[in-house]
Amino acid sequence: MPLSAAMSDDLQQLRVDHAALRMRVALLKLELAYDRAVKAEARAAVADSFEEMLTVSAGLSLIEGVMRGAENITQSAAEDHWQNFKQQLRDKFNIRVVLQDEPWLPVFLKQREIEFLTTLEKLFERVDSAPWPLAEKHSLRHSPLRLEFKALTPGQSLFGQIEARLESETLRHAQRLSQGLDQKRQQAIGITKYVWRTRGDNKVRAAHAANDGKLFEWRNPPATGYPGEDFGCRCWADPVLDGAGDVFIEPADEVRVAGMGKVVIEIFRRVIAKRAARQAAERAARDAARKPKPAPPSKPLPGNILKRPKDIPENWRQVPSNKGEGTKFVDPKNPHNYVRISRGKPDSSNPGQSVDHVRWQKNGMSLDKYGNPVSRLSRDSHIPLDEFKFRRELFE
């Protein structure tokens, strides 16, 4: 074979080999590029899932944090309510009070806290059971979470949605707590009625706007429920003493005691007594205008109701009457032995009540003027003061 021919064949073979090699290199390059592309895509997918996983994890931590702080949130909301309630009493009735103890409060707060925790727990479970890691890029939009947070805009982050939901739940919890405390605290100090108040803006729902300014009783709520009770309701109960607009002003007073509502109740008693006195005066004036004046009693009321009747032992304690005008003498050895003297009501239609009279009892049993047991509702148990004679022998 001539050299030129042999070289030509070799060259030809080399060319073929080279072409094959180039093709293999190209294929390898393509393969490499493909691998790179595939891996890059996989990494991107993992990164997306990881990001969402972190978001869900951060959301769960956020819910957990609020759950751990539920007790403090509740206590703080209750304290805020007390400050507002106190302020309201001062503004409305000019009364300043400090209550140091409310025995029902711990149980009430714990109940509300448990309700709040139950809501948060459900939220936690829903987020926790979501299909994560979320393999597909926009799967969140189709997941149960999307349904849970459907009120929010699609572009908003999951974390933001959880945060907003927690905020609304906490606000709702504080509102419900405030409504309940309004009811409990108003009733604890003897307020039985309230006027429904709204915020007066265009967000007030129609049913609540219809209640605005109306008088309700705590024991008889309207069909809408109590103000502030419904979800997101911002209405509130404006306390009244007795009837709309029936407000009585007392001098500012501050007393500190450790008894539930005791101070407030005492103050309200005075306020109500003042009102009763005013009503009695008005009624008397009306009656006087309508009727002829009644004739004065034919004989003066006998005796002094504060004077110790003869023969009552000196060691029997004399105490003022808890109700009405009168006095009571109590056996120190047995509080169920006593003599009570009451002021009569000259205008009473009942003869037993029209004069100053004595009621006495021995060991819980009511006695007539001779010391015989009788019903405490009988006329015999009401002894005219001038006919009463204490019998020591009965109590020896």
Added chain:
Amino acid sequence: MIRIFKNNIIEALEALSSYAFQKTAWFDNNQGLSYSYNENILDLFYDSMLDEVLKAGEVVFGKDADDLLRDLELATAKLDGSDYSEAALIDLPQMQIIREKAAHALALIKAGWGGRSSVDLV
């Protein structure tokens, strides 16, 4: 231990809860009755020592009945019978509320609660 006479409490609640009884006692003088709202409250809470034991947190008739009696005492404290004639008092709205509360307490006490009182209830 403070002694409380249960029958005296029941008798006082019966009188306080009954419109018919009050009407008879106040306006029918042939029945030999003598009744006043203020005395009724004194019998129920103060002369009976019930006020003292309820304030001390003792258990008398069970939690529900005791709470109701405390509530009743608050309601009665707001009404002084000496401010009204019997004719006015009997139809006073506050008086009706008091009657209802008294009737409720009476029903609970009569039903019993199965527990043990921390006072000497006889």
